[in-house]
Amino acid sequence: MSPRPKKQRCCEGRFSGQIFKPNGIPLRNLQQISLFRDELEALRLCDVEGLFQEQAGERMGVSRGTVQRLLVSARRKTAEALVSGAALVLAGEDDGPPLLP
Numbered sequence: 001m002s003p004r005p006k007k008q009r010c011c012e013g014r015f016s017g018q019i020f021k022p023n024g025i026p027l028r029n030l031q032q033i034s035l036f037r038d039e040l041e042a043l044r045l046c047d048v049e050g051l052f053q054e055q056a057g058e059r060m061g062v063s064r065g066t067v068q069r070l071l072v073s074a075r076r077k078t079a080e081a082l083v084s085g086a087a088l089v090l091a092g093e094d095d096g097p098p099l100l101p
Contacts, residue, residue: 034091037092
């Protein structure tokens with residue numbers, strides 16, 4: 001049995017390809033962590049705009065549970081990048097793993 005197809009998620013902004021990394025260290029020497037567009041959108045709606053997960057889910061066209069999973073993943077990835085000094089790569093939904101320059 002194949003998994004259910006992924007539901008289309010409404011995300012504002014186009015941030016694909018942006019990279020946040022520690023200053024002074026070449027990207028090729030850093031671990032790269034991909035933060036997907038839907039994870040960034042959940043962070044923006046809940047943590048920047050201050051919406052409840054239910055409201056964020058309505059704006060994104062997904063359930064509250066999906067928003068919760070996106071937030072957990074996005075916060076973990078962001079914290080890992082900050083603590084370990086890794087590069088945080090903002091990737092689009094269908095982008096593959098980040099490429100080294």
